Amino acid sequence: MKPKRGSWLFLLWTLLNFTLISAIDPISTSIAVGMAATLTGILANYKSIFYLFHEGCRPDWIALNRSGLEVDLQRKMFGQHIASKVILKAVTGFMNNKNPKKPLVLSLHGWTGTGKNFVSHLIAENIYREGMRSGFVHIFTSELHFPHPSRLEIYKSQLQQWIKGNVTNCPRSLFIFDEMDKMQPGLIDSIKPYLDYYEKLDGVSYRQAIFIFLSNAGGEHITERALEFWKAGANREEIELKDLEMALSLSVFNNKKSGLWHTSLIDKNLVDYFVPFLPLEYRHVVMCAKAEMLSKGLKPDPNIADKVASDLVYFPKTERVFSVKGCKTIGHKLDYYT
Known part of the structure; x- marks a missing residue:
């Protein structure tokens, strides 16, 4: 022919x-x-x-932009001093390590709208030239990809094959698991071998991959701790990772709705960091509104930002300290005022 x-x-x-x-x-x-x-x-x-x-699994397409990640965390993430610090150090250290002993595993916890999903996007945008559009960035959503409890064993097999196939294609793959609190108990344990300290499994090395779990589980514990600091008149910036991480991991491990309930990932210490996302205050919501205006090509207007922030629901009801939905609905609220 x-x-x-x-x-x-x-x-x-x-x-x-x-x-x-x-x-x-x-x-x-x-x-x-x-x-x-x-x-x-x-x-x-x-x-x-x-x-x-054509995107390839090569350094010219996959390389950490540390300064870019640092600037994004400073200018686009509000009220999350713990998460910003931990993520910058964890990602930088891992990407600069030419011979990591295991994949990087981050478990991000906090109420909706606090920035968990957003920060996972920032990580992707500063590692992959194509960002979230990269063929090496993979997102799993519990209710979309694993909706039926009766198919648990099938999902386990499929998840293993998906991860093995993608890491075989590119060792520097990023896997984001959203809605972990809605994931069926036991499902995430199926990938435990890929997160462990094995040099290779069936000829495939998973040591250069990154796994990020996003969950609302543990949000109540984080909020309680933040309220304690607020009631004591302490600055929220005084809250440290050590004040939350251990109790957070135990809370998630014992919560049947966490997706990590009694998981061997915690039992075997395969999660590198449990990262708490604090509830956002009024001032942080105002910052979110101004940042959203910039992203829409608008000049930040303090008056409009205040109006948007005032429209949200806060708790406790009398003190109105923390936003119930964080910054999640800011974009739609802003459309109304602009």
Whole structure:
């Protein structure tokens, strides 16, 4: 079958035919040699151009932009001093380690709208040139991908195959598990071997991959601790990871609705960090509104930001300290005022 005209296979096909003719007609030999040299150059350039524009599992497509991540966490994440610090150090240390002993596993916890999903996007945007559009970034949502309890064993097998296939394709893969608190108990344990300290499993190394779990579980414990600091008149920036992480891991481990209930991932210490996301105060919601205006190409208006923040529901009811939904509905609220 004759290759399509204009393709590199067509050029190769043409050269082969011309070479056969030159064997009969010596006069054409010098021309054939010239064509061969030209074709070699074309094929080499074709490969370079292909790699330039087609995403690949290579450093020019996958590399940590540490300064970019740091700036994004400072300018786009509000009220999360613990999460910002932990994530920057954890991701930087892991990506700079040429020989990690295991994958990086982060478990992000807190109420809705506090920034868990958002920060996972920031991580992807500062590692992969294509960001969340990258073919090496994979998102699993419990209610979408694992909706039926009766299919638990099938889901376990599928999840293992999905992860194995994608890591085989690119060791520097990122897996984001959203709605962990809605995941069936026991499902996440199926990937425990991939998060452990194995050099290889069936010829595949998972040590360069990143796994991020997002969950509302533990949000009540985090909020209680934040309220304690507020009632004591302490600055929320004084809250440290050590004040929350141990109790948070125990809370999630013993919560049947956490997705990590009695999981071997916790029992075997395979989760590197349990990252708490604090409930957001009024001032943080105002910051979110201003940042959203900037993202829409608008000049931040303090008056509009205040109106948007005032529309949200806060708790406790009398003191109105923390936003019930964080910054989750800011975008829609802003549309109403602009």
